[in-house]
Amino acid sequence: MGNNQGPVLLAVESLRKFFGEVRAANDISLEIAQGQVLTLVGANGAGKSTFLNMLIGLVRPDRGEIRLEGKRITGLPPEQRAKMGIVKTFQLEHVFDDMTVFDNVRTACLSVAGKHYVMFKDVSTEREINERTQHILELFDLARVCQTLVRNLGHGYKKVIDIAMSFAMKPKILLVDEPTSGVGEEEKYRIMELMMNQIRANNLAAIIVEHDLNLVKDIAKETIVMHEGEFIARGAPEEVFSQDKVVEVLVGRGF
Amino acid sequence: MGANTRTDRMLPSQFDDKLIAAIGLTLLAALIPFFVSEYVRTLIQRCLLWIPPIFGVYFIYSLLRQVHFAQSIFIGLGSYIVAFLAGKYFLTSELLILLPLSLLACVVVAYVLGIFIMRRTGFYFAIMGIAVTMVFWSLVYKMRQITGGSDGISDIKNPTLLGIQLSEQGFYYICLLISVGLIVLMYRILHSPFSMQLKAIRGDLQKAESIGIPVHQMRRLAFVVAGANAGLSGVLLAFLYNYVGPTSFAWEFGAQFVQAAIIGGVNYFVGPIVGAFAFVGLEFLVSTWFPNLWEIVIGVTVALVVVTVGEEGVTGIAKNLLGRVFKGANLKERTYSDGK
Ligand SMILES: Nc1ncnc2c1ncn2[C@@H]1O[C@H](COP(=O)(O)OP(=O)(O)OP(=O)(O)O)[C@@H](O)[C@H]1O
Numbered sequence: 001m002g003n004n005q006g007p008v009l010l011a012v013e014s015l016r017k018f019f020g021e022v023r024a025a026n027d028i029s030l031e032i033a034q035g036q037v038l039t040l041v042g043a044n045g046a047g048k049s050t051f052l053n054m055l056i057g058l059v060r061p062d063r064g065e066i067r068l069e070g071k072r073i074t075g076l077p078p079e080q081r082a083k084m085g086i087v088k089t090f091q092l093e094h095v096f097d098d099m100t101v102f103d104n105v106r107t108a109c110l111s112v113a114g115k116h117y118v119m120f121k122d123v124s125t126e127r128e129i130n131e132r133t134q135h136i137l138e139l140f141d142l143a144r145v146c147q148t149l150v151r152n153l154g155h156g157y158k159k160v161i162d163i164a165m166s167f168a169m170k171p172k173i174l175l176v177d178e179p180t181s182g183v184g185e186e187e188k189y190r191i192m193e194l195m196m197n198q199i200r201a202n203n204l205a206a207i208i209v210e211h212d213l214n215l216v217k218d219i220a221k222e223t224i225v226m227h228e229g230e231f232i233a234r235g236a237p238e239e240v241f242s243q244d245k246v247v248e249v250l251v252g253r254g255f
Numbered sequence: 256m257g258a259n260t261r262t263d264r265m266l267p268s269q270f271d272d273k274l275i276a277a278i279g280l281t282l283l284a285a286l287i288p289f290f291v292s293e294y295v296r297t298l299i300q301r302c303l304l305w306i307p308p309i310f311g312v313y314f315i316y317s318l319l320r321q322v323h324f325a326q327s328i329f330i331g332l333g334s335y336i337v338a339f340l341a342g343k344y345f346l347t348s349e350l351l352i353l354l355p356l357s358l359l360a361c362v363v364v365a366y367v368l369g370i371f372i373m374r375r376t377g378f379y380f381a382i383m384g385i386a387v388t389m390v391f392w393s394l395v396y397k398m399r400q401i402t403g404g405s406d407g408i409s410d411i412k413n414p415t416l417l418g419i420q421l422s423e424q425g426f427y428y429i430c431l432l433i434s435v436g437l438i439v440l441m442y443r444i445l446h447s448p449f450s451m452q453l454k455a456i457r458g459d460l461q462k463a464e465s466i467g468i469p470v471h472q473m474r475r476l477a478f479v480v481a482g483a484n485a486g487l488s489g490v491l492l493a494f495l496y497n498y499v500g501p502t503s504f505a506w507e508f509g510a511q512f513v514q515a516a517i518i519g520g521v522n523y524f525v526g527p528i529v530g531a532f533a534f535v536g537l538e539f540l541v542s543t544w545f546p547n548l549w550e551i552v553i554g555v556t557v558a559l560v561v562v563t564v565g566e567e568g569v570t571g572i573a574k575n576l577l578g579r580v581f582k583g584a585n586l587k588e589r590t591y592s593d594g595k
């Protein structure tokens with residue numbers, strides 16, 4: 001397998017998910033080391049989102065095992081997995097629309113600090129939480145809009161807010177489902193750079209789903225190509241994208 | 256910039272205004288018994304005791320956008336605990352025993368019911384609430400030997416506090432204290448980290464659970480908070496009328512709290528308070544002058560409020576009028592519930 005940088009963080013073994021006839025995941029296995037960054041590419045419907053959703057517990061696999069730092073997490077609910085350090089951003093908009101940007105990120109900060117049942121305290125008195133929220137907003141260049149209701153912001157902002165919330169969770173591995181889908185060309189690079197800076201700065205492991213192959217070449221040393229629920233190639237982007245079978249499944253399908 | 260968030264932003268002067276208004280109204284409520292008849296005092300007491308269960312409905316609606324028809328379960332629980340322990344099988348009428356005991360019972364029952372009811376949302380949540388309430392009601396109705404069936408239980412002793420028999424006036428102040436105390440508590444809860452995460456849950460359940468929020472547990476606890484409010488009111492309502500009947504378990508009774516919440520206006524923190532006084536006041540007026548028209552009047556009132564001002568309710572109308580009279584007056588208390 002690839003060039004592992006440290007001990008194994010996430011281990012996936014024969015993960016399977018069929019939706020009737022559709023093979024969204026067909027016995028996928030994968031190991032990711034601490035700090036290792038991978039990109040995942042594949043045509044529409046290849047099963048990328050389903051794979052990530054199984055890792056965080058939003059989709060239940062038909063069979064297979066998922067281990068995080070050696071601990072079996074296959075049956076755990078999403079909230080417990082998130083607390084253990086496996087967090088995902090969403091392909092579609094998943095943010096809290098009728099809250100401010102500040103409160104979106106603050107909610108994640110409260111959650112990771114375990115402050116779910118603090119009922120009799122005003123949230124404004126949680127100083128550490130509020131400072132950390134502010135800090136994260138600055139890291140992601142969101143401080144200017146912190147008091148804006150998220151519903152009033154554009155798609156690109158919502159993507160960044162989703163990513164910022166995921167970072168607030170102090171993840172060990174970040175799963176990023178198309179961070180730049182539906183975002184303009186220029187903003188695309190800005191978002192990707194903001195995110196990659198943080199991933200590197202915190203030495204996080206990451207799986208990044210991305211459709212733009214030029215971006216893929218920039219982001220990570222290693223990429224995986226997915227097709228009909230299977231990983232059909234893995235390696236350095238340049239090398240992988242020149243393989244015939246990869247060209248065949250990617251070309252003419254939106255690539 | 257610092258953490259100048261929406262809740263921090265409350266200006267001192269604005270806050271003082273509200274605090275002064277709240278203290279003023281509480282003082283008014285404290286002085287009123289000296290100036291009115293016993294009948295009117297009882298009526299005000301009824302209003303005060305309606306506030307907590309309406310707050311429960313408001314809480315569930317404003318944070319989770321669910322319609323809670325099942326508050327009568329907890330009114331009934333609190334009331335029947337009093338009816339048994341301070342009436343039928345007399346053991347004690349000590350408030351310091353009965354209030355905590357009912358609170359505990361309501362917390363346990365709400366938690367267990369919450370496991371089922373809170374799994375559903377929207378239409379199904381509302382219907383589940385009604386269905387479960389009907390089960391409670393018919394059990395109480397049918398177990399005639401124990402509950403007195405449709406006759407209810409009437410020989411409830413007057414309450415004591417620390418062993419001292421409370422006068423009617425004294426009991427009024429207990430009701431005022433608990434009602435105001437619960438309002439303050441609800442204000443706290445609505446601005447807490449707990450409520451902020453509840454709002455996130457209703458905003459996007461999948462996102463909420465994927466950032467580590469225990470969504471089901473928190474939703475159950477929201478149900479418990481609502482039920483606990485109603486349970487305490489149930490205890491005091493039983494003492495107020497020295498009578499408890501199975502209608503306190505009826506879902507139609509629970510629906511009245513929903514109606515009162517709508518009339519008050521679910522966009523405002525003071526909505527439940529306004530709603531309680533408006534509903535009970537209207538009930539009083541209609542039953543005095545047009546005893547047969549109650550259903551029509553309340554139905555038309557709710558319909559009118561919904562059609563004309565929607566979630567703004569009577570509070571919204573009042574705020575609008577006052578805003579015109581005193582330019583710049585801002586009565587709106589922002590909680591997480593607004594911001595549409
Ligand atoms: N809940 C579901 N029920 C039925 N079929 C599903 C479900 N979720 C996904 N699928 C199917 O599984 C396959 C894989 O879907 P998935 O969303 O994982 O693909 P993807 O690689 O993320 O595609 P895209 O690039 O369009 O996001 C598709 O054929 C999809 O239609």
Ligand SMILES: [Mg+2]
Nearest residue numbers: 048049050091
């Ligand atoms: Mg996808």
